[in-house]
Amino acid sequence: MRKAFNKELLSIAKRDPRVFMILADIGYGEIEEFAETFPDRFINCGVAEQNMTGVACGVAMEGNIAVTYSIANFPTLRCLEQIRNDVCYHDANVKIVIIGGGMAYGELGISHHSTEDIAIMRALPNMVVLAPCDKAETVALTDAMMEYEGPVYFRCGYKGEPDLHNGPIEAKIGGSAQLCDGKAATVFFAGTVGVNAKQAVDELASEGIDCRLVSLYSIKPIDKAAILRAAMETNAIVTLEEHNICGGVGSAVAEVLMDEGAGNVPFKRLAMPDVNATKVGCQAWMREQYGIGVNAVKNAVKSLLK
Amino acid sequence: MNEAELNTCHELARKVRIHCLEMVHKGKSGHIGSMLSMADILPVLYTQILNVDPKNVKKLDRDRFILSKGHGGAALLATLAELGFFPLEWLNEYYCDNGKLSGHISHHIPGVEFSTGSLGHGLPVACGMAMGAKQAGKKHRVFCLCSDGDLNEGSTWEAIMLAAQHHWDNLTMLVDYNRLQALGKSRDIIDLESLKQKLEIFGWAAREENGHDQKAVYESLRDLPLCDSKPSAVIYRTVKGKGVSFMENDYRWHYGGLTDELLAMALKEVEEAK
Numbered sequence: 001m002r003k004a005f006n007k008e009l010l011s012i013a014k015r016d017p018r019v020f021m022i023l024a025d026i027g028y029g030e031i032e033e034f035a036e037t038f039p040d041r042f043i044n045c046g047v048a049e050q051n052m053t054g055v056a057c058g059v060a061m062e063g064n065i066a067v068t069y070s071i072a073n074f075p076t077l078r079c080l081e082q083i084r085n086d087v088c089y090h091d092a093n094v095k096i097v098i099i100g101g102g103m104a105y106g107e108l109g110i111s112h113h114s115t116e117d118i119a120i121m122r123a124l125p126n127m128v129v130l131a132p133c134d135k136a137e138t139v140a141l142t143d144a145m146m147e148y149e150g151p152v153y154f155r156c157g158y159k160g161e162p163d164l165h166n167g168p169i170e171a172k173i174g175g176s177a178q179l180c181d182g183k184a185a186t187v188f189f190a191g192t193v194g195v196n197a198k199q200a201v202d203e204l205a206s207e208g209i210d211c212r213l214v215s216l217y218s219i220k221p222i223d224k225a226a227i228l229r230a231a232m233e234t235n236a237i238v239t240l241e242e243h244n245i246c247g248g249v250g251s252a253v254a255e256v257l258m259d260e261g262a263g264n265v266p267f268k269r270l271a272m273p274d275v276n277a278t279k280v281g282c283q284a285w286m287r288e289q290y291g292i293g294v295n296a297v298k299n300a301v302k303s304l305l306k
Numbered sequence: 307m308n309e310a311e312l313n314t315c316h317e318l319a320r321k322v323r324i325h326c327l328e329m330v331h332k333g334k335s336g337h338i339g340s341m342l343s344m345a346d347i348l349p350v351l352y353t354q355i356l357n358v359d360p361k362n363v364k365k366l367d368r369d370r371f372i373l374s375k376g377h378g379g380a381a382l383l384a385t386l387a388e389l390g391f392f393p394l395e396w397l398n399e400y401y402c403d404n405g406k407l408s409g410h411i412s413h414h415i416p417g418v419e420f421s422t423g424s425l426g427h428g429l430p431v432a433c434g435m436a437m438g439a440k441q442a443g444k445k446h447r448v449f450c451l452c453s454d455g456d457l458n459e460g461s462t463w464e465a466i467m468l469a470a471q472h473h474w475d476n477l478t479m480l481v482d483y484n485r486l487q488a489l490g491k492s493r494d495i496i497d498l499e500s501l502k503q504k505l506e507i508f509g510w511a512a513r514e515e516n517g518h519d520q521k522a523v524y525e526s527l528r529d530l531p532l533c534d535s536k537p538s539a540v541i542y543r544t545v546k547g548k549g550v551s552f553m554e555n556d557y558r559w560h561y562g563g564l565t566d567e568l569l570a571m572a573l574k575e576v577e578e579a580k
Contacts, residue, residue, distance in 0.1 A: 022434075041441060043437065043468075043472070045464070046464070046467070046468065048464035048467075048468070050426070050460070050461040050464060051430045051433070051461055051464035051468060053430070054427060054429075054433070054461065054465065055430050055431070055433050055437065055465075055468070056434060057430075057431050057434055058430070058431040058434020058435040058438065059434040059437055060434070061420075061431070061434070061435060061438075062434070062435055062438025062444075064438055066434070081424055082427065082430070082461070085421065085423070085424055085427060086427055086430075086431055089421055090421065
């Protein structure tokens with residue numbers, strides 16, 4: 001996915017001279033072509049994420065589109081106040097891109113996990129929050145992000161993620177993508193953990209339980225209509241995310257259901273428990289360990305339909 | 307700067323001090339010492355140095371000025387109001403319910419380039435503006451006024467290193483160096499001495515001036531950059547609370563509030579300094 005993102009960004013930068021990349025010494029093997037093609041629109045601020053974000057804000061305020069880019073939680077948590085006070089308060093045209101959302105860098109430990117980011121970023125006024133699930137969504141959402149005027153948080157995957165879509169798609173800020181339909185229940189997800197949602201829905205279908213599967217790639221603003229349709233047209237809702245249970249995608253869906261008077265639908269959030277992930281392992285293994293594996297989705301659907 | 311212009315700067319500084327005292331008293335707010343500390347610098351900057359236009363505040367070729375020590379923002383607001391960026395009456399709506407003016411400056415006010423209030427934010431953004439201007443071949447300059455406290459922040463030093471690395475000579479940092487901060491003397495908290503040497507070692511061109519000698523302030527900013535291919539720093543030795551004898555060089559006036567009696571004493575002193 002990171003390759004898909006960088007390729008698309010490069011292609012946009014070739015036709016839009018306003019695009020700058022502002023780095024904090026991360027991006028080896030991916031950002032070199034941008035740096036070589038546009039040396040005057042590229043800067044490595046060194047290992048200094050606060051400065052990276054402030055510089056990006058200043059570059060954007062001169063009429064440009066500034067992209068900050070790093071891995072996991074580095075370009076969000078270390079520089080949160082710069083994102084809040086500088087980028088969001090000034091509604092600056094800064095795009096904050098992370099590679100390796102969730103536990104993509106599982107074995108590296110909690111310092112490299114981005115598992116609170118959705119809650120924190122979506123609490124910031126003016127911020128759009130996007131989380132693509134595969135390469136097709138990455139490309140479409142990169143386009144949507146760069147066309148949008150204002151702050152965007154883009155939670156990209158890492159590498160080797162399977163395609164969940166069959167080919168290129170259209171995506172828009174505030175939209176969602178339905179991957180398959182069914183009446184039994186709806187499974188909403190955001191991000192690369194969607195691979196588990198898809199496998200679970202496929203396996204449930206083989207057992208005669210047909211589910212709707214929806215990628216909520218735009219977490220803020222969120223596709224309220226898709227959520228309310230699911231509450232009306234299917235018998236239960238399950239949400240899946242690679243994120244702490246507090247404040248993420250499941251919380252966002254629950255907020256819509258309760259605010260819109262649709263809170264009577266059987267509902268279950270699947271997310272990581274509110275603990276520090278101290279186990280060591282790869283992303284797929286860690287997902288199983290922290291309650292967001294394939295069986296967790298299947299069990300949640302079956303439990304709600306009892 | 308001729309004699310008449312110097313007198314205009316003196317008079318503007320006196321008015322700024324009076325506004326600040328009245329605003330802080332009425333709002334029952336703090337930071338008066340920080341405001342008075344830079345009250346002689348801002349009039350020179352705004353009347354003699356910056357390319358800005360109160361009738362066209364967003365003109366594209368304006369020089370960018372970021373007040374990173376946003377807690378002293380009332381001094382900037384008073385300067386802008388006196389110069390016609392917005393009505394003087396707005397100063398009566400400082401730090402109050404439904405007021406126009408917050409305690410820390412906001413870019414929603416005409417003439418305020420950037421909102422600050424948490425230290426360490428100004429210089430990184432100024433760096434980004436300087437980079438953007440350079441890349442586009444634009445000639446406007448970027449100025450950022452920092453405090454002692456700003457120079458405690460790691461993010462400020464991240465920006466100092468980056469600006470030198472990229473030779474942004476369209477960037478000037480002004481330091482309101484009163485050597486006091488919220489809880490005491492800077493030398494007892496984070497000793498910045500020798501700040502000039504530190505900045506030079508970090509790759510900046512730096513000079514020191516008396517921040518209350520407006521002619522010297524003008525001369526320090528007249529020919530920028532101080533050195534080609536280097537960002538410039540002018541360190542103004544200032545006195546916190548300058549102009550009100552019972553406040554001068556007393557860190558307690560970082561937060562201290564003004565009673566009616568203290569306001570009267572302070573105003574008398576500033577008004578008599580004419």
